[in-house]
Amino acid sequence: MTILATPLAAVQTVSVCIPARNEAETVAATVAAARRYAVADVLVVDDGSVDGTAHAAKRAGARVVRASGAPGKGRAMAEGARHTAGDVVVFLDADVRNYGPDTIERLVAPLASDPGVVMVKGAYTRPLDGVPHEGGRVTQLLARPLLERLFPALGHLRQPLAGEVAIRRDALDALSLEPGYGVEIGMLIDVASRFGPAAIREVDLGERVHRNRPLAELRRQAREVLDAVMDRT
Numbered sequence: 444m445t446i447l448a449t450p451l452a453a454v455q456t457v458s459v460c461i462p463a464r465n466e467a468e469t470v471a472a473t474v475a476a477a478r479r480y481a482v483a484d485v486l487v488v489d490d491g492s493v494d495g496t497a498h499a500a501k502r503a504g505a506r507v508v509r510a511s512g513a514p515g516k517g518r519a520m521a522e523g524a525r526h527t528a529g530d531v532v533v534f535l536d537a538d539v540r541n542y543g544p545d546t547i548e549r550l551v552a553p554l555a556s557d558p559g560v561v562m563v564k565g566a567y568t569r570p571l572d573g574v575p576h577e578g579g580r581v582t583q584l585l586a587r588p589l590l591e592r593l594f595p596a597l598g599h600l601r602q603p604l605a606g607e608v609a610i611r612r613d614a615l616d617a618l619s620l621e622p623g624y625g626v627e628i629g630m631l632i633d634v635a636s637r638f639g640p641a642a643i644r645e646v647d648l649g650e651r652v653h654r655n656r657p658l659a660e661l662r663r664q665a666r667e668v669l670d671a672v673m674d675r676t
Contacts, residue, residue, distance in 0.1 A: 456483040457551055457609075458529030462510075462519035463537035464490040467499045469653075473535055474503035476542035480551075483529045487537070490519040496537075517626030524615055532615055536606035538653045546648060550609035553644045561614045561642035562634045564600065564627075565607030567651040579604070581665045586628055589672045594632060596640040603628050604668065607648060614638065624664040625671025632675045 459477040463470050470487060477485045487500035487507045491514040497507045508526050510519045520534055533550055535542070543549075546565075553560045569579045582604045591598035604627045614634060621629040634643055656664070 456529040457531045457533060457547065458482065458484040458486065458527035459533045459535060459547065460520065460523030460527055461485070461487045461500075461505070461535050461537050462490055462516055462523060463487050463492065463496050463500065464514060464516075464519075465492045465494045465496060466537040467492070467495040469540055470496055470505075470537045471499045471503035473537050473539060473542060474500055474505040476544070476546055477533070477535060478504055479544050480547035482533070482547065484527055486523050486527055488519040488523045488526075490514050490516070513622075515622040517621040517623055517629075520626055521620045524620075528612075530612050531609055532612060534606060534608045534610075536653065539607075539651055541650065541652045543649060546607065547609075549646045549648060550607060553646065554609055554611060557644075559642060560644050561611050561638045562630070563609040563644045563646055564602060564631070565605045565648040565651075566601040566645040567605070567648045569651050569653075581661055581668060585665050586668055586672075589669070590628075593672060593676050594635070597631060597635055597643070600631070600643070600645055602645065603631055605645075610634070621667070621671050623667040625667040625669075628668055629671040629675070632672070636675075 459482050461473055474485055485505045487505040488510050489497045489507055490510045500507050510522050531551055531554055533547055550563050553563050586603045590603055618633050620626050
């Protein structure tokens with residue numbers, strides 16, 4: 444088990460990184476939610492957008508960098524990590540429409556209070572077409588069954604693919620992030636491997652409302668999630 448170089452009690456600064464691709468309609472609200480908390484920096488990584496994502500993020504008060512190389516959520520997150528310096532890095536998805544005023548506080552609190560916690564993931568309910576608990580198709584049909592079968596110590600997690608994540612800088616710097624949609628589950632397994640499953644916490648963020656993707660996009664996401672898990676078995 445890897446030991447962190449800096450005790451968690453020393454957490455002082457928080458950077459927020461928001462990877463975003465063509466999220467001009469919602470990115471400003473995400474930035475506003477992040478700025479409610481006393482963070483050191485709010486960074487939006489524009490992952491090859493062709494709409495007004497970068498402009499909307501800047502108007503909302505974020506610092507914006509353009510992702511280099513091929514588009515990919517994990518690549519954008521890695522770019523954000525390189526451009527931030529907080530003791531804790533919080534990642535937020537840019538397409539969520541209802542972040543609460545205490546989202547950042549909820550994600551960071553376990554890191555500041557418990558020296559055994561390395562990463563915190565958001566947990567929530569996800570409606571689909573107005574029906575509660577029917578969202579998150581890749582999570583429920585693929586990610587959770589894979590973890591239950593192959594990594595049972597992580598099988599209890601409600602939202603292994605949650606894009607709302609707070610992680611210690613020491614831990615993040617030790618990881619090699621998946622380039623695409625497999626990034627969240629890859630981080631989860633890698634942190635559990637390096638620091639132990641008990642180093643991961645989930646916090647309840649209520650209900651998450653966002654753009655539900657069509658099946659064609661979900662197929663690609665599912666394939667990248669599957670690849671990330673199988674590469675770690």
